[in-house]
Amino acid sequence: MAKYIAKRIGQALIVMFLVSLLTFIMINVAPGDPVAVMLEKQADPETIQRVREQLGLDRPYHEQFISFIKGAVTGDLGNSYFQKEPVTAIVGRGFVITVQLGLLALALSVCIGLVVGTLAALFRGTWIDHSLMFVAMLGISAPAFWIAVLMQLYFGLKLGWFPISGSEQAGWLVMPVICLGISYGASSARLVRTNMIEVLSQDYVRTARSKGLNEFVVVGKHVLKNAGISIITLTGMQLRSLISGAMVIETVFSLRGLGSVSYAAIMSRDIPLVQGCVLYVAIVYVLVNLVVDLMYGVLDPRIRLS
Amino acid sequence: MGIFSKRREMQLKDLGFTAEDLASRTLYQDAWRRLKKNKLAMVCLFVIIVIAIVAIFAPLVAPYDPFETDPFNRLQKPSAEHWCGTDDLGRDIFSRIIYGARVSLLVGVVTEGIAVPIGIVLGCIAGYYGGWADMIISRIIEVLGSFPFIIFALCVMFIIGPGILNIFIALGCIGWLGHARQIRAAVIQLKNSEFVEAAKASGASDFDIIFKHLVPNCLATVIVVATIDIPSDIMFEATLSFMGLGIQPPNPSWGSMISEAQDYLRQVPSYSIFPGIAIMLLVLAFNNFGDGLRDALDPKLKNL
Numbered sequence: 001m002a003k004y005i006a007k008r009i010g011q012a013l014i015v016m017f018l019v020s021l022l023t024f025i026m027i028n029v030a031p032g033d034p035v036a037v038m039l040e041k042q043a044d045p046e047t048i049q050r051v052r053e054q055l056g057l058d059r060p061y062h063e064q065f066i067s068f069i070k071g072a073v074t075g076d077l078g079n080s081y082f083q084k085e086p087v088t089a090i091v092g093r094g095f096v097i098t099v100q101l102g103l104l105a106l107a108l109s110v111c112i113g114l115v116v117g118t119l120a121a122l123f124r125g126t127w128i129d130h131s132l133m134f135v136a137m138l139g140i141s142a143p144a145f146w147i148a149v150l151m152q153l154y155f156g157l158k159l160g161w162f163p164i165s166g167s168e169q170a171g172w173l174v175m176p177v178i179c180l181g182i183s184y185g186a187s188s189a190r191l192v193r194t195n196m197i198e199v200l201s202q203d204y205v206r207t208a209r210s211k212g213l214n215e216f217v218v219v220g221k222h223v224l225k226n227a228g229i230s231i232i233t234l235t236g237m238q239l240r241s242l243i244s245g246a247m248v249i250e251t252v253f254s255l256r257g258l259g260s261v262s263y264a265a266i267m268s269r270d271i272p273l274v275q276g277c278v279l280y281v282a283i284v285y286v287l288v289n290l291v292v293d294l295m296y297g298v299l300d301p302r303i304r305l306s
Numbered sequence: 307m308g309i310f311s312k313r314r315e316m317q318l319k320d321l322g323f324t325a326e327d328l329a330s331r332t333l334y335q336d337a338w339r340r341l342k343k344n345k346l347a348m349v350c351l352f353v354i355i356v357i358a359i360v361a362i363f364a365p366l367v368a369p370y371d372p373f374e375t376d377p378f379n380r381l382q383k384p385s386a387e388h389w390c391g392t393d394d395l396g397r398d399i400f401s402r403i404i405y406g407a408r409v410s411l412l413v414g415v416v417t418e419g420i421a422v423p424i425g426i427v428l429g430c431i432a433g434y435y436g437g438w439a440d441m442i443i444s445r446i447i448e449v450l451g452s453f454p455f456i457i458f459a460l461c462v463m464f465i466i467g468p469g470i471l472n473i474f475i476a477l478g479c480i481g482w483l484g485h486a487r488q489i490r491a492a493v494i495q496l497k498n499s500e501f502v503e504a505a506k507a508s509g510a511s512d513f514d515i516i517f518k519h520l521v522p523n524c525l526a527t528v529i530v531v532a533t534i535d536i537p538s539d540i541m542f543e544a545t546l547s548f549m550g551l552g553i554q555p556p557n558p559s560w561g562s563m564i565s566e567a568q569d570y571l572r573q574v575p576s577y578s579i580f581p582g583i584a585i586m587l588l589v590l591a592f593n594n595f596g597d598g599l600r601d602a603l604d605p606k607l608k609n610l
Contacts, residue, residue, distance in 0.1 A: 014445075137593065142589075143541055150578075153571055251549055
């Protein structure tokens with residue numbers, strides 16, 4: 001097990017390094033000089049040159065990259081070009097919002113998925129199954145940002161229950177979490193149903209039932225436990241795309257999370273901020289992958305050995 | 307020509323099999339027969355075909371010019387004249403939705419057109435040769451896959467700017483990852499089979515083995531994966547256009563229409579509702595059709 005963990009952590013570190021290298025290359029091949037954008041048109045060439053030197057943009061690329069990596073390791077990503085603040089502070093604030101949104105939405109989506117999927121599997125082939133799966137398919141096919149707009153329209157403007165933008169008023173998280181949760185819950189419901197149906201047809205379920213156990217014990221103790229691995233797989237997969245999903249939903253509700261911050265940074269060519277955002281998101285991503293993989297290893301010995 | 311002996315055929319006919327059941331069929335004829343029995347998938351295929359025809363003949367179908375502004379008829383509610391109302395510049399929303407279908411369908415087709423060939427070639431190389439080639443390609447897939455899509459798309463747009471062509475590039479760059487992974491797995495499974503050994507023994511080159519023997523055998527997987535990916539491509543385009551990174555105004559796209567409508571939620575709620583219904587309908591149709599196609603072509607891929 002120790003060897004497996006070490007191997008996975010090593011791979012994660014390599015991926016992190018390559019992601020930062022790729023980001024660095026992408027930013028440097030992009031057209032448009034950030035200094036010229038920053039100083040707008042008033043600056044003369046000498047000023048531009050001076051600022052470039054101050055920011056270290058005149059040094060060779062490999063030196064810039066090495067100092068970026070050094071900074072990343074020591075937790076100093078420099079200052080944002082436009083907001084005179086350390087990148088770590090700006091990204092950190094956004095990070096808190098995105099993580100709150102993402103984790104709450106994940107919890108909601110897992111609940112929806114488990115309840116709806118289990119019900120549909122238990123009542124397989126009946127109208128309950130058909131109508132639940134129809135609603136789930138609608139949820140999968142509707143874009144999350146559109147569900148968000150519809151919720152703003154009805155619960156925000158018409159009923160006035162929740163604020164439709166910003167994170168200052170109470171209840172600001174409710175609508176973003178619900179629309180993300182619905183969107184992802186719909187696809188988990190389908191997968192949970194498929195897995196549950198598979199487990200329900202196993203011999204040990206029939207044995208449990210014929211022993212006279214009541215249905216709650218059968219489902220809770222035998223079926224859900226065995227469908228566990230695929231549900232964890234699913235949760236891991238969802239967590240990855242939830243990061244992207246949360247970043248889009250933030251822009252609908254004007255929340256200053258990682259999504260809005262990186263969008264603004266890219267649009268204004270704020271290089272340190274872009275690098276910081278990508279690095280943070282990539283770290284979260286790689287960590288999620290690592291945790292999910294390690295959990296498979298714990299749950300399913302077959303994976304650990306191969 | 308039947309596949310059974312005359313006597314056996316008679317027996318089977320007595321058991322209630324029709325002549326059609328007994329005729330020899332290719333994999334694809336078989337799949338089509340299974341697909342035809344799936345009513346939901348057929349209805350969805352019909353919906354897709356109708357939307358495609360409407361999109362192709364948009365200038366004939368659309369009641370108004372989608373670019374024509376009308377300052378006197380701004381932000382109208384749905385009426386007999388304007389079925390879905392008008393937008394902030396007085397343009398007919400129904401006509402813009404019809405033209406928007408072109409973008410969504412094109413994104414689905416072109417993206418898969420880029421992603422499938424790249425996925426086939428790299429997946430085959432990784433799976434067939436193994437070793438270093440596999441190691442490098444698998445790591446590339448892992449690194450690109452560890453970029454959240456939205457950040458990747460933002461970076462691509464940052465470098466080459468927003469626009470429909472660039473959406474194809476961004477989606478194509480990421481889209482092949484899944485295809486390559488699937489094909490690699492399929493090739494690894496197939497490369498030790500007897501027909502590949504036979505081809506090798508008869509002196510076929512690697513190129514011939516890959517493209518004449520392995521690829522045709524993975525084709526069903528490729529078709530299924532591509533069809534299942536189309537709705538997510540459509541969804542990504544809508545999302546990018548919604549964020550202002552996709553189709554640039556005044557060209558209509560369903561995603562950008564919803565984003566424009568956000569400013570007028572109070573005045574005309576219907577403005578934001580109709581483009582969303584259009585996205586949902588098309589994605590729903592592709593999702594159900596994809597599921598049907600998967601069940602018909604390759605029942606092994608049930609959990610995809």
